[in-house]
Amino acid sequence: MPTRTLLVFLLLALSKPAVGADSQWVLERSTLTYHVSHPLHQIDGTSHAARGKGVCNAGECDFLIAVPVKSFDSGDSNRDLHMLQAARGAQFPLVTVRTRVAEADFGSTTIRADLEIQFAGQTAQFRLVPFQLTKQGAQIQLSGSIPATLSDFKIDPPSLLTIPVKNEIPVRVDMTWSSSGTGSSPK
């Protein structure tokens, strides 16, 4: 009995301790730009205020990106406030994006990610959204476009001169992620 216990003890101790994440990713820089079309205007609203983190375990990485709704700047404070109102941005201040990506996919130049986006109090799923990847040392640059629509989030289309904007509001994504290594804390 003691010998068997000792063996179990040694096996337990010698096995690799699976404590904490295998690796983590931190969003270093980002540019998120929504585009709104109106017969009289083409509007782009940009935010650089997104924060993100990725946690990898057993070859799968869970990513979370969040950006304050009010951080988007379209170049017109009146329009931004109206966007904030239409998107219920004071009630739901953050846009969050969650996705799970296989760690092996970081080696390729294109990935297709399933996204879960929470915005304006609604959750919408986007399947197989393509993103371009560029690896530079410990950093990965990711770019792509999320084919979001106003109806996905039950937002009434704002109007100008009684003409509503188009339902499509594609969001251009440019992000730089850096790996913070095994078990180390994010910056």
Place this chain on the structure above:
Amino acid sequence: MPTIPVGTFAVANAWLLVAPLLCFAQAASPEEPSSVNVAADSLRSAVVRAIRTTISPNSFVAETDPSPVEGSVFFSVEQAQGNNQDQAKPPANKQGPPSVSDLGFPPEQTKPNPQEQERLDKRSHMLKTHQRLGLITTVPLVATVITGGMAGGRKTNSTDRDLHAALGSATAGLYFTTAYFAIFAPKIPGTPTRGPIRLHKALAWIHGPGMILTPVLGEMAFAQKDRGERVHGIASAHGAVAIVTAGAYGLAILSVSMKF
């Protein structure tokens, strides 16, 4: 007795085996203390039980026994008690998906603010009304400008002049109602005015006074005509002021509807 040498061996080697685990727990991310420490505690507890099992005369230790190992120096009684509680839980052997709290946003950026949403809703409602009324106002405004060309003449009484005056009064009434919805829309603190809306607001300093002055001058001109006089004095500026006012008003609409 083979039990004693094996037990002694286990106790002696436990240090070597546990030390890296303790170091790992201390070196782990400060943001994830709970999951790492729970796992480390769980492993420590397993080590304790193994040692107890090895050196115990009965080769048995109850799962809920909170008593510390005699002479133990690498963990406290509290830790041992806590560890026994941890035995009921599955080992936290991997870090879960990140949450919003991991991202370090200041609380004011993540906390819902229903009062501000209410203020934004009211503001948008009032400015939409402002926009609609502003567009409606352009109809009598344009009509007033057009009929202005026919309001002159030498006659003391003229239907065209009356029509022009009526349209002007309607324009002024609608204009000030439109302005009310812009002036009294709730302001959002901490939002500096940027972009084309600045021009829109600046033009209000032209068409606002113009919209007060034009009817006053128009009334003076109307009275002079009624008396059979030629329009003279400051009243003769009525037409010019009206044109500037209408121009500023049109530009104010264009400033927010066209992209420059």
